[in-house]
Amino acid sequence: MPAGSGRWGGFWEQRTQQLQSRVRAKEDKIAELETENAVLLLKLAEYKGKIEKSRSEATRISTLYNKQQRLQRNTRSALSQLGLVIQKLNQDIQAFHSSSWALLRDYQDEYQDRVSEIVTAVQRTQQSAETLLACQSKVAHLERALQDVSARHQLERQRRKVLHNSLVETVLVKCDRPGHPLINKTYHFERVYGPAESQSAVFGDVCPLLTSLLDGYNICIMAYGQTGSGKSYTMLGPHSDDGPVLPLDPQSDLGIIPRVAEELFRLISENPSRNPKVEVSIVEVYNNDIFDLLAKDSIAAVSGVKREVMTAKDGRTEVALLASEAVGSASKLMELVRGGLQLRAKHPTLVHADSSRSHLIITVTLTTAACSNSTADQACSATLPREQTEAGRAGRAGRSRRASQGASAPQPVPGNPAGCVEQVQARLQLVDLAGSECIGMSGATGSALRETACINRSLAALADVLGALSEHRDHVPYRNSRLTHLLQDCLGGDAKLLVILCISPSQRHLAQTLQGLGFGIRARQVQRGPARKRPPSSQTEGKRRPD
Numbered sequence: 001m002p003a004g005s006g007r008w009g010g011f012w013e014q015r016t017q018q019l020q021s022r023v024r025a026k027e028d029k030i031a032e033l034e035t036e037n038a039v040l041l042l043k044l045a046e047y048k049g050k051i052e053k054s055r056s057e058a059t060r061i062s063t064l065y066n067k068q069q070r071l072q073r074n075t076r077s078a079l080s081q082l083g084l085v086i087q088k089l090n091q092d093i094q095a096f097h098s099s100s101w102a103l104l105r106d107y108q109d110e111y112q113d114r115v116s117e118i119v120t121a122v123q124r125t126q127q128s129a130e131t132l133l134a135c136q137s138k139v140a141h142l143e144r145a146l147q148d149v150s151a152r153h154q155l156e157r158q159r160r161k162v163l164h165n166s167l168v169e170t171v172l173v174k175c176d177r178p179g180h181p182l183i184n185k186t187y188h189f190e191r192v193y194g195p196a197e198s199q200s201a202v203f204g205d206v207c208p209l210l211t212s213l214l215d216g217y218n219i220c221i222m223a224y225g226q227t228g229s230g231k232s233y234t235m236l237g238p239h240s241d242d243g244p245v246l247p248l249d250p251q252s253d254l255g256i257i258p259r260v261a262e263e264l265f266r267l268i269s270e271n272p273s274r275n276p277k278v279e280v281s282i283v284e285v286y287n288n289d290i291f292d293l294l295a296k297d298s299i300a301a302v303s304g305v306k307r308e309v310m311t312a313k314d315g316r317t318e319v320a321l322l323a324s325e326a327v328g329s330a331s332k333l334m335e336l337v338r339g340g341l342q343l344r345a346k347h348p349t350l351v352h353a354d355s356s357r358s359h360l361i362i363t364v365t366l367t368t369a370a371c372s373n374s375t376a377d378q379a380c381s382a383t384l385p386r387e388q389t390e391a392g393r394a395g396r397a398g399r400s401r402r403a404s405q406g407a408s409a410p411q412p413v414p415g416n417p418a419g420c421v422e423q424v425q426a427r428l429q430l431v432d433l434a435g436s437e438c439i440g441m442s443g444a445t446g447s448a449l450r451e452t453a454c455i456n457r458s459l460a461a462l463a464d465v466l467g468a469l470s471e472h473r474d475h476v477p478y479r480n481s482r483l484t485h486l487l488q489d490c491l492g493g494d495a496k497l498l499v500i501l502c503i504s505p506s507q508r509h510l511a512q513t514l515q516g517l518g519f520g521i522r523a524r525q526v527q528r529g530p531a532r533k534r535p536p537s538s539q540t541e542g543k544r545r546p547d
Contacts, residue, residue, distance in 0.1 A: 172186050175510055187521060189501075190524075191205065198253075209221070209498060210260065214271075219427070219495060220428075220495050221235075221500065222498065223235050223433060224433050224500070227434075228435065228504065229435065229502040229509075229516070231433060232356060234256060235257050235430065235432045235500075237254035256500075257430050260364075261330035261334055265278075265330045273369075279367075280364055284345065286345045286358035286451075287451060289306055290308065290482055291307065292304045292307045292323050294324065295307075307319045307320060307321060308320050309486050316489055317487075317488045317489055319486070337362060340360070341360075345451070357434060360432040361429060361430070361486065366426050367425045429487070429495075435455070437452045437455065437512075461483065462481070464477055465478060465492070466523050501517070503516045
């Protein structure tokens with residue numbers, strides 16, 4: 001090869017080697033750059049992941065920041081409100097402290113005052129100890145003296161009773177009629193009224209029973225006698241279509257019932273603190289049937305409503321569904337009596353032009369609060385005669401009476417610390433019996449004859465009951481008649497019974513007079529236990545009459 005070409009060949013070879021070296025360097029550089037690029041791509045991917053994570057974190061932080069901002073705003077608002085509440089509480093606490101201090105000061109002052117009073121009371125108690133001992137000694141002495149006086153008083157009452165029973169008045173019956181045996185009989189009674197005795201004089205002996213009524217005793221006042229002998233006159237006064245008029249004139253001829261009404265409410269007015277309640281019921285026993293004269297259905301009728309007598313759980317006799325009405329004055333009571341009298345069965349006979357054909361029973365129920373230390377009834381029982389009778393002359397009726405013997409003072413119901421019973425219920429029964437009749441003399445026929453027979457049978461049953469009681473028989477025939485069944489409590493129970501015996505002085509009525517006097521003797525012979533005060537019954541005695 002030529003030299004020139006060899007020189008260029010070496011150059012080009014050297015140049016080629018240089019270029020190859022440069023190429024290898026470039027390739028190495030490229031490889032290095034590619035490696036670096038791969039590393040950078042990895043870092044870029046890593047950074048992109050971190051950026052995405054940072055974005056999520058930034059979003060979360062932004063959300064939390066917003067929540068925190070809202071919470072801060074709410075907290076500031078709540079803190080502001082809480083500050084107001086705390087401020088108000090501080091004011092209340094300051095006010096409470098002020099009032100507490102004031103209350104404490106008042107309490108301390110009050111405490112000091114009470115301590116001073118207690119000290120003073122203790123000093124007074126200590127000073128009164130000797131006085132108390134002296135009083136106790138005096139009380140013991142007075143109790144012994146009272147026991148001694150009570151024993152002497154009881155002995156004196158027994159002596160008075162024996163003396164009183166020995167003081168009797170007599171009714172002498174003499175009759176010497178041609179063709180008839182001579183009659184010369186003497187009847188002994190504790191009180192006999194002449195025909196000139198006034199109605200007020202008779203009521204004067206009845207009046208003490210009203211005091212017993214207010215003290216809680218059951219009372220029964222009964223007029224017995226033949227037709228025309230003056231029973232209704234004695235009980236009500238002279239016959240009048242208008243009835244008795246109140247207030248009473250002391251000299252008037254009004255009978256026991258209107259006088260009882262006026263006196264009862266007068267006594268009630270003297271002690272209204274006992275909260276008295278007065279109720280009235282009126283029945284008649286006609287042809288052995290009981291009729292309610294205050295029943296609502298009887299207002300437009302010509303007679304009362306028929307009722308039945310029954311025995312309650314406590315043993316008392318009652319009339320089923322009996323109407324009663326509360327009264328607040330004597331005039332109201334007598335207004336009811338007048339209404340009942342208008343419905344009472346009446347029929348003229350040859351003996352009496354206005355003859356009552358039924359037994360009239362007016363019941364006044366008195367409910368009061370009462371105390372056991374009442375001495376009014378003791379005084380009454382000491383002055384009330386056991387029985388009295390009057391015989392009449394010249395058409396004037398006689399009267400007899402019998403009260404319970406050995407009446408004891410009322411006893412309080414146990415369990416009341418003040419010694420007072422809550423309530424005491426007493427009944428006053430005013431009975432105007434129909435008159436016994438001799439059928440031949442009365443001229444009764446038809447329905448009047450049946451009335452007479454029923455009247456005589458019921459009065460005979462009444463006499464049989466008194467006879468059984470006076471003879472202390474084991475069986476007393478109360479149920480032989482509705483009259484005696486209805487009056488069972490006052491005849492053989494614990495009531496104070498007063499019998500007013502009305503008799504005629506005419507020889508024409510001699511048989512009926514002797515029969516009436518015999519009835520009075522039977523009544524006088526009845527010996528009963530002491531009268532007792534009775535609490536209100538658990539049974540309802542009747543229904544109130546509608547106003």
